[in-house]
Amino acid sequence: MTTMPPPPSTTVSPSCTTCASLLHELQIIWDEIGENDGERDKILLQLEQECLDIYRRKVKNTRKYKADLHQLLADAKAEIANLVSALGENASLFSPGKGPLKQQISAVNPVLDELRLKKQERMKGFYETESQIARICIEIAGNDRSIDSADPEIDERDLTVKRLGELKSHLKELQNEKSLRLQKVNSSIKTIHELSVVMSIDFFKTVNDVHPSLSDPSKAQSKSISNDTLARLTSTIHSLQQEKQQRLENLQGLGRKLIELWDLMDTPADERRLDHVTTLISASVDNVSRLGCLAADVIEQTEVEAERLNVLKASKMKELVFKRQNELEEIYRGVHMDVDSDAARQILISLIESGNVDMSDLLGSMDDQITKAKEQALSRKDILDRVEKWKFASEEEQWLDEYEKEDIEAIEVIWFSYVK
Incomplete structure (x- = not known):
């Protein structure tokens, strides 16, 4: 704050005597001494010169004091003008008026103090707003330098309410952008966690590889939201989804293989392990979410x-082949069809021992034969049933003929007996 310079010091006489009384006293002393007139004139001239010098110095100092007051007032007015311009205030409200310099300065100082305080408060608002803007921009940019080191440069030439409002609007936009980015980050982290749980992958290591701030649950608001982090999260999710798809397809293939082998070897239901794998055969990748x-x-x-x-299939395949052969023979015997069991079994043994036939293909071929045999047996059974019915009807008709013949013979015997 500019202060008023002190007025030049003045010498106050210790007595109330005037210059005339002092001069009279000096004359008496000179008379007593016997000082001559020439010496007296010389001393009086010297006193007169000294008085003039004192007055000149006083005038000079007073003139300088006045100039200092003018400069002080001018500086105050200039500072007020700058503050009014920077703060966007109405200049007419801060006119110092007219009057003596000290009066004008006294009128200006409270105004200047008020404007300085208003500037200080306005600067605080600008600093807080621009600091937040700088921090969010650093977070979005993903700069390596510490966010705490963000020290905004404030243009003190424009501290208007309008400018502060524009900055606050920009800050609001950035805060919304940060909120959206944080939502994306949290959503991505959730997706990574779900994928990690399904595949039993180290979740914390995965997100820490993206950015260390993502693996600390206690720092929810300080998570990295930079473009690079969002891109790395997207890439990580894509990689995990591909890995999930590959693992599911792998397990589905293995599950189908297990069912094929179980069916091939007639494995009982209670011995069919890994049901949690076979249930995934028809599942879509989006519906697979069970832990591990x-x-x-x-x-x-x-x-x-x-x-x-x-390995077990290779050892049981021979047993399965002969089991199928027994089933085939039972079907044929059930419909009274002749089959050369010994010859068929010998052929099967030769095929198996030669190693030139795929056992799965052989079993498949025998299953086809069994299916055809069942169809033939069903057709033959229908024919046999008809033959059986025909035989039964023929026997019944023959019995009736014999019964009628016996009845006629009995009647004839009775008739002849009666005639006689």
Whole structure:
């Protein structure tokens, strides 16, 4: 704050005597001393010169004091003008008026103090607003430098309410943008967590690889929302979704293989393990959400089981082939069809021992034969039923003929007996 310079110091006489009384006293002293007139004139001239010098210095100092007051008033007016312009205030409300310099300065100082306080408060508002803008911009840009180091440069030439309002509107837009980005980040983290749970992948390591701030639940509001982080989250989700799709397809293939082997070897239902795998055969990738159902160890376990069944299939295939042959022979015998069991079994043994036939194809071929045999047996059974009915009808007709013949003979015997 500009202060008023002190007035030049003045010498106050310790007595109330005037210059004339002092001069008279000096004359008496000179008379007593016996000072001559020449010396007296010389001393009086010297006193006169000293008085003039004192007055000149006083006038000079007073003139300088006046100039300082003018400068002080001018500086105050200039500062008021700058503050009024910067703050966008009405200049006519801060006129110092007219009057002596000290009066004008006294009128200006309260106005200047008020404007300075208003500027300080306005600067605080600008600083807070621009600091928040700078922090959000740094978060969005993803700069490595600390957000706390964001120190905005404020243009003190424009501190108007309009400008502050524009900055606050811009801040509101950035806050909305930050909120949307934070929602995207949280949504992406949730998706990554769901995918990680399904595949038993380390969730915290996955999001930490994207950005360290994402793996700390206690820092929900300080998560990275930069373009790079959003892009990396999108890429991570895409990779996990592809991995999920591949794992599901792998397990579905293994599940179908298990069912094929179980059916091939007539495995009882209570021995068919890994139901949690076979239930995924018809599932779509979006509907698979069970905890750990696509874990790497589940896939490995399923692969081991499929390999075990493959090994078991080789040892049980011969047994299955002859089981199918027995079923085929039973069908033929059931409809009284002749079949050379020994020859058929010998052919099967030769095929198996030669190793030139795929056992699965052989079983499939025998299943086809069984199906055809059942169809033939059904057709033959219908014919046999008709023959059986015809035989029964013929026997019944023959019995009736014999019965009627016996009745006629009996009647003839009775008749002849009566005639005689």
